[in-house]
Amino acid sequence: MKYVLITPARNEEAFIEKTLASMLKQTVLPERWVIVDDGSTDDTAEIVAPFAERTSWIEFLRREQRTERNFAGKVHAFKAGLERVQSIDYEIIGNLDADLSFDADYLAFLIRKFAEDPRLGVAGTPFTQNSGYDSTKDSFEGENHVAGGCQLFRRRCFEEIGGYVPNRVGGIDWVAVTTARITALSARLKETLSDRCFLTEKRTITSAGHRFGSCFG
Secondary structure, three states, rough: OOOEEEEOOOOOOHHHHHHHHHHHHHOOOOOEEEEEEEEOOHHHHHHHHHHHHHOOEEEEEEOOOOOOOOOOHHHHHHHHHHHHEEEEEEEEEEOOOOOOOEEOHHHHHHHHHHHHHEEEEEEEEOOOEEEEHHHHHHOOOOOOOOOOOOOEEEEEHHHHHHHHOOOOOOOOOHHHHHHHHOOOOEEEEEEOOOOOEEEEOOEEEOOOEEEEEOOOO
């Protein structure tokens, strides 16, 4: 199945190179990966630009610095990236944060789940942080939430929920998943287990206890 990814990035110089390295080794590559520099004041752009220049499926987009800081900014950056994939034929679209690293078959695993279940609308993983935080235990939703760090949607599902909502106070990924659950399409959650890991300097996202939401009842 064809997929595209969008990565809003702001001041991620300390982490984004590991995300780039992880993507380059994926066994199933995206049709396009749009990285949107959302007005970074550090060296994020200088790190990303050479990768985009030498990799045909990576597109780098730079946005001007914005004086107002709120969570809606990430959605606006995502939508700027979304505009760049409108002419591409794809079935899966995903948000990928700029501070993650993961195994070579991680995205292939998620894409395969969509292929196996035509009702699957959104897929992702729980996560842990280097501090010891474990979203399966410490989050109020536990394993019932598809974490926003790497959140993949079937295109039809994403379009039917209206995509990400630019909420200034946050909860963007939670709103998207929750909307998918309560649509007329009768979204449901399913669970699968594996031994894959999703690692980063900021957080560790594990595929043990993956959560998959179905948009198509």
